[in-house]
Each structure stands twice: as C-alpha cells, then as structure tokens.
Amino acid sequence: MTLHYDQARWEDPDSEGYEPLLSEKNRETVSTEDVPLPDGLKRDSLSLPGLTEPELARHYTRLSQMNYGVESGPYPLGSCTMKYNPKFTEDVAALPSGLVHPDRSASSTQGTLELLYGLQDYLARIGGMDAVTLQPPSGAAGEFTGILLATAYHEAKGERDQRTEVVIPDSAHGTNFASAALGGYDVVELPSGDDGRVDVDALEAALSEQTAALMLTNPNTLGLFEREIEEIAGMVHDVGGLLYYDGANLNALLGRARPGDMGFDIMHYNVHKTFATPHGGGGPGAGPVGVVSDLEPYLPTPQVRERGGEYEFFEPEDSIGKVHGYTGNWLVLVKAYAYIARLGDEGLVDTSAKAVLNANYLASQVEYEIPNGPFHHEFVASAGEQDAADVAKRMLDYGVHPPTTKWPEFVPEALMTEPTEVESKRSLDQLAAAFNAVAGEDEETLASAPNRTSARRIDQTSAARDPRLSWQALDE
Numbered sequence: 001m002t003l004h005y006d007q008a009r010w011e012d013p014d015s016e017g018y019e020p021l022l023s024e025k026n027r028e029t030v031s032t033e034d035v036p037l038p039d040g041l042k043r044d045s046l047s048l049p050g051l052t053e054p055e056l057a058r059h060y061t062r063l064s065q066m067n068y069g070v071e072s073g074p075y076p077l078g079s080c081t082m083k084y085n086p087k088f089t090e091d092v093a094a095l096p097s098g099l100v101h102p103d104r105s106a107s108s109t110q111g112t113l114e115l116l117y118g119l120q121d122y123l124a125r126i127g128g129m130d131a132v133t134l135q136p137p138s139g140a141a142g143e144f145t146g147i148l149l150a151t152a153y154h155e156a157k158g159e160r161d162q163r164t165e166v167v168i169p170d171s172a173h174g175t176n177f178a179s180a181a182l183g184g185y186d187v188v189e190l191p192s193g194d195d196g197r198v199d200v201d202a203l204e205a206a207l208s209e210q211t212a213a214l215m216l217t218n219p220n221t222l223g224l225f226e227r228e229i230e231e232i233a234g235m236v237h238d239v240g241g242l243l244y245y246d247g248a249n250l251n252a253l254l255g256r257a258r259p260g261d262m263g264f265d266i267m268h269y270n271v272h273k274t275f276a277t278p279h280g281g282g283g284p285g286a287g288p289v290g291v292v293s294d295l296e297p298y299l300p301t302p303q304v305r306e307r308g309g310e311y312e313f314f315e316p317e318d319s320i321g322k323v324h325g326y327t328g329n330w331l332v333l334v335k336a337y338a339y340i341a342r343l344g345d346e347g348l349v350d351t352s353a354k355a356v357l358n359a360n361y362l363a364s365q366v367e368y369e370i371p372n373g374p375f376h377h378e379f380v381a382s383a384g385e386q387d388a389a390d391v392a393k394r395m396l397d398y399g400v401h402p403p404t405t406k407w408p409e410f411v412p413e414a415l416m417t418e419p420t421e422v423e424s425k426r427s428l429d430q431l432a433a434a435f436n437a438v439a440g441e442d443e444e445t446l447a448s449a450p451n452r453t454s455a456r457r458i459d460q461t462s463a464a465r466d467p468r469l470s471w472q473a474l475d476e
C-alpha cells in the first residue's frame, strides 16, 4: 500500500502518483451467465473496473487537478483574457426555461427572442454600433463574418475587384491575418512604430484604392491605446476602405469609450473574454459582430426585431446568409446577457477600471524590462537573456499560470501579460513574486522546469509529430 502522496501524473506508469485510466483500475471479471440476452449475443465474460462511487469521484477529481485552470490560481495569459467567471451565469444558463428547442415557433418563444434582442441591443450600445448579429461562434468566426460583410459592402458598390487588400498591424492576433486570407484578400502587414502603436506614415504608404479594410484592435496587443485613432479612421475612409475592430480587448474600454465613436465600421465582441464564458480549448464561445448602418443590410440571417410588442426573426435585405446554425451558441449568449445585466452601467465602468489598474499595478511590480506604458488591460515584458518559454515553464512551479510568450515577435522574448479585472491585489502580488523569482534564476534551473507539476517538460516535437492518441493498456 502506497502511503506517499503525489499529485496525479500520467507519463510514466512506474512514477509515484501515476493515475491509471478508469479501465485499468481494479478490473473485475463479471459473469454474464444471468444476463437476459440470447446466447449468441452474450460475451463469455466481461472485464470491468470494480469501483465504488467515492473511488470514481476521487479518480475524476484527481484528473481535474492535473491541469491548471482559472480556479487553480491567477492565469495572466495575455490577449486571451483568461478570467474567473462567476457561477451565477452557469445557474442562469441551466434554467430549464432556457432549454427551448430552436425550431419552436417565435410565438411560443417570446422570452428567448426577447433575450436575444436585448443582447443585440446591449452589445450595440456598448460598442457604439447600429446593429449586431449574435451568430458567429468565436472571435475568429466573428472576424471572418466581418470580412464577408466588408466584401458584400464593396461588391454592392461595384468595387470588390478593385479592393484586394486588407491592412493589418504586425502586432495583431494571428486570426486577423487568417480571416482576411480566408476571405480572399492579400494581407498587407503594417510595421508598428517605435512606440508599439500604428505608425501613421507607414499606414499612409500601405493604404490605397485597393484597401478593402484595416483591421485593428484598440488598445492593441501591447496594451497600448492607439491615440491617433480618429486620424487613422479618417485615412482609411478617405481611400474608401472600412475600419474593422477586433474586440478581444474590449474589457479595457467597457463603459468608457466605444469603437463606433472612434470611427470603426465593423467589430466583433469576444463575449467569452469580455463577459462571462470560460475561454479555452477553442470554445464554445460567441463572437457577435456589430456594424454601422451602411452594413446592416448584409448581416447574417436571422436577426431578431421587435414589432408592436412582439419579437420576431427577420432576414436582412441583402444578407450574406448564415454563419452558424440558428442564432449562434445560445447558452453562451445567455451567460453574456446575464453578466451584462448584473454588472449594469456602473459595473461595466468598474470592470474596465480594474482591468487597467491591475495591469498597471502588476507592471509596476515586475522586475523584467517592460518597454512603453502606461498600459491598458495588458502589458508585454521582455525576458531579455532568458528564454521566454523557459520562464513560462518555471512559473508553473510557483503555482501561477505563465503569460503568453514570444508574441509579438518584435519584443525580444515577449511575456504578454493580462492579469484581468478579477484578480485581487493578493493574487497580483503572488504573480509578481513568481515573475521576480524566475527573473533571478539561472539557465539550468529554468531549462529543467517545471518540476512540481503533473506533467513535466514534454517533448513538444514528438507530441506534434508522433502523438500517441490511442489508449494502450498497462500490460501491453
């Protein structure tokens, strides 16, 4: 009997703490003699794990602790906004009245439609947009929808053939480049200025009558506000292009500034980052898209509107069609609605205050070099002579999740850090202590990390090129 306790591990069956698969635990041969099936359909014998319910519960709890999540500790994964989401939104999403079959008639689902309409309205007001579609299931899908809307707009003006380019800053998220390319555009990469913001002269050179759109996020991925945004918008509009807002960083602006007022024509909202759905593993999320009135006729179908006190679906006149089944990821939308309603105007303003305050406080405590600043919701430090990936692995040993590393590439050994609005000063101090402990460590210590986690340093190349995807029994 083992009396030594180790956190669950999986890579080596001989290691302390190895947690076998359920099917490997206490296998018992069960007799099939009394099974009421015709003989031809019966197995001779059946081997199953013989476990009690507490053993089963403990197995899964142990497995759940092998990973690091927002409920394990601070998770400052820059750009991703990995924040703790309050549980009341789960309760709201689990209400039986929310589980309406999507094919039911509008007249028998007025409450559902009212919520969707209300969320369209909340988001339009928060973003300063004229209309919103709730359909896209992620930020990236929202971007692609936005690109399709831009195409429809240019087509209607007879300019699609001429407008072949989408301009994107080099600090932008990879999905921006992918969405533009998938939409059939040539990407023009815009080098950032020395201060990490859009270089207006470089933008001038990049824009032309071929420009379909400029995709920007503001504050950008360095956490820096684009102060020249009105001039930038004017420049894009002067050449007949559209200005697209990547809403991934909206938590920095909530209740204080609106992309629509800055001159943006299209935006997506990552409701799973800004509002209340866990973001990770690819979703399921929601990436609603807002547009100014000129683009409203092209929105995906169906939209929800209110007529004489009744809510109904309708198809915008020149709709690009559907980008997701029904109205999108309904339960994620319910959570976003509940979260915004609970926060109210004051709560939204408080959210952006804390997102910005937390990032700046943490930046002031971290000993790594941090170019630029002051920041909005995130900052990018440089690990200098250390390898940012090693820093990340070592931070796990101190019980915190690492920041996003090595992006943007123009910051050497980048550590993109976003503490989010939900962390307390205690958690921020814990994070700063972890950063600073690692900053003082030698190469050898970093290269061997992590040493205290369930999975140690894995061979990433083999994991990618030669993955073991099927279960093999221990005795095979």
Ligand SMILES: Cc1ncc(COP(=O)(O)O)c(C=O)c1O
Residues within 6 Å of the ligand: 079, 080, 138, 139, 140, 141, 172, 173, 175, 176, 217, 221, 246, 248, 249, 270, 285, 287
């Ligand atoms: C700046 C930025 N834009 C777009 C996205 C894409 O969003 P999603 O992950 O919802 O597809 C992300 C994702 O983290 C992001 O950080």
